[in-house]
Amino acid sequence: MIRFGELRRYLDTLEALGDLHRVTRPVSADLEAAAISRLSCERQSPAPLFENVEGVAPGFRLLGAPAALSAAPGRPLARVALSVGLPAETTAAELVDHLARTRDVQPVPPRLVAREDALCKQNVLLGDDATLDRFPVPRVHEFDGGPYANTWGIIVARTPDGRWTNWSIARIMLIDGKHMTGLVIPAQHIGMIWQEWVKIGEPMPYALVQGGDPAIPFVGGVPLPPGVDEAGYIGALHGEPVDVVRCETVDLEVPAGAEIVIEGHLSVGRDAREGPFGEFAGYGSTETSMQPVYTVEAITHRDDPIWPLVAEGRPVDEFHTVTGVGQAAEVLAELRAAGLPVTTAWSPLRAASHWMVVTVPQDWRERLPHVDSAELTHRIGKVLSESHSGRATAATFVLDDDIDPADDTDLLWALATRIHPLNRADAWYGFVHPLLNCYTHEERAAQSGPIVFHDGLLPAPGEGRLPHSSFAQAYPEHIRRRVLEHWDD
Template sequence: MTRLNDLRGYLGALEALGDLRRIDRPVDPHLEAAAVTRRSTEQRRPAPLFETVTGADPGFRLAGALGALSSVPGHPYARLALSLGLPHTATAAHIVDRLVAARARAPIAPKLVPSDGAPCKDHVLLGADGRLDRFPRPLIHQNDGAPYLNTWGVIVARTPDGRWTNWSISRVMMIDNYHLTGLVLPQQHLGMIWQEWEKIGEPMPYALVQGGDPGLAVVGGMTLPAGADESAYLGALYGEPVEVVRCETVDLDVPYGAEVVIEGHLSAHRDATEGPFAEFHGWALAETSPQPVFSVEAITYRDAPIWPLCAAGRPVDDSHLAPTAGVSAELVATLRGAGLPVSTAWLPLGTACHWMVITVPGDWRASLPGVNTAEFVHRIGEVMNGCRVGRMCPATFVLDDDIDPANDSDLLWALGTRIHPALRQESWSGPIMPWYPCYTEEELHAGHGSIVVHDGLLPAVGEGRVPPATFEGVYPPDLRARVLEAEAEAR
């Protein structure tokens, strides 16, 4: 598969698969574009590309559902796979394996190239010319606090001493033509970097990137270790450096093929009220919070720029699929790094990323002689309790890899028949992320709660394990062969 290095190449690949729908009629960014996008995700339709957006400059466009499930029959993860340089036929396990493999490779630093001729520099707006009202300004949900300009873009930030550059996704809301605000949470890498600037009382330089390398949104939503450079990880994933150019007004680099780049500084104080916004958990909560202000000091953009949007809500949409792949891969890498045999992991999409399923190979006992299922699952829980990505999983189920955790039929059967309603589970109390409504209000405000790990492992072969009542499980090989031969002749 040839790597796609910008949003336009990615959209072209979707169109070739019949997974892109061009909408030529005028579409209002005030709710209408998001409503169409939301409908497309819920109905598994092609991704909408809005060619005419009312209120924006002529030629400025919006694209929705870029990371949602694909409409291509039999290949639900086609959009995610293409964004990572995989064939559109890749399965969930293949996608996780690719992300895990990239973690084991040496990082490939981005390549700084001259700005002259860079698509993202087709137009350069400085100072008062850099107004946001010439661009599409999508209001995503009717009760949102304001238009949310960033739902699928990446924020570039760097520590004051320059040791760590971070690319991450965080929602960002419009205040006026020159100011934005967004979630800057202390538990997330953006918040960690901002706190270093807050400590010295200086505003933090930032760049907000729309478009660019299709893998940006996936990697920006991953839970790489603190200090890791997402751009270098993306280079390891692609096997070649990401090309970047220097910003106009801040000492940061952004993808060469970005659609739009907003530059400026993030205030050193929480000066604005952010929210509310309907989120990935599927609920339109009314919560707001004090957050810092992004000043808009320059905007650069391509000819006929395309601004991506994610209409987050009840699963499954973009806000679930990319984080599922990233969190699952990071957990697999962490568990394997601890010497534990793991086949794969997957956050079941229908749970809004609240559950984690870990599968282990049938021969795991050979790797851990003398260890029973309770001890094995306890070790998994200890690792999860000790890492950030593990604490992001309120409920985890450990199962044999005879089932595919990304297949809901497999998963529901396994959960219903292998998970004891009260026994074979262990919980760990500790820090939790503040956006899981399954916790109590007290737990969410304290940032402290429990995660639980369930042991759903089967007995060893020959020690009580029974065959599944399936075509392959309860019929002899010679009969199965005759049935399959008869099927082939009848076609």
């Protein structure tokens, strides 16, 4: 396992892979840094580190595309794998399996360290000095409602009774140097905890953490079950505790290696208009909503702090590599817990987290006697239709594991040739994610609609299954070996 403990050691590793580009010319935080980050995602270029940001003190930096697809040859998931402590060459199936298995590992609680040992306490700003005006808060898209103070940081929040401490990612828009507002959706964990504070009529203490060990924002984007502390899951992921330190003004602990920590309280009411913002489906929203207000009461930061930036939009960016991978891991864990034979699950990155693929092993019929493909697909649908992660995608395709769902060429061929244009599908009605663009406006507003499970399983051997006409399967081994030996000729 690889554990970085802080953002800068991770960046050193990316640089050694040729996957980090230091941008030393002056760059504006108003759209320009985000535009470079967006293009780097679309071209699968090295992550840009902006070392000369206009309008802020020297040394204040921005980092774009911190967990997007990698430019390292043959290692497209390097940033994602490294973020959770795995080697750069880790495959999609290995990555999802590792995350799913960690669900069953005993959590490792965080370790409290002294204030003087915490890098995030190198600079402490209180009172009037605690203002975001001194930081390079980026404006991400031209049509956004304002600069966005959070696209890749975690919000630390705790229930009033202290039973659950949640680290999660949600977008937060800058109002002014002392105030922010952001999405607080009731079905999401931040919304669940906020509602508990609303019930007792008190503003919710929060800490917004930018930077730190790359596993922290990654796990903050994974849809773990309600009540699970992300800090303990990260400890289990690494096999050792996360170092945390007490905040200055609120009763919370934050990762000690963070780059920037913003502290304060979240208002009881929905007092400010948030949005619009370019979302993960690849479209710019025109809608706004009333959301609670984050008041800034203290800021601590490292010397020469780095503010991470995600230029969310068309795939592939961090939403797809992190939330999509996290959802796949949860789906895999839930199906295995239900005793169903599943090889892997994968949210195809270029499908913008709207699809899920579940593959099953070739011997699934032996494991489930007297069960046909329709019944297996139905059983998978029943499990996932009752889970948050299962309902977070609109369509799930059940396929044999003779294809790699993370290989777009493999997957497109399988979907085109194995999915019936009308039949062999099971629809389950209920909650749907309001940001999935494939639904109607009415369905998104009501957060209700169908999720569909497609049976793409092949017939049993000897019952109409056709052989593959590919190089790997249509020729005997001695012919394939001879072809490969002489390929350069």
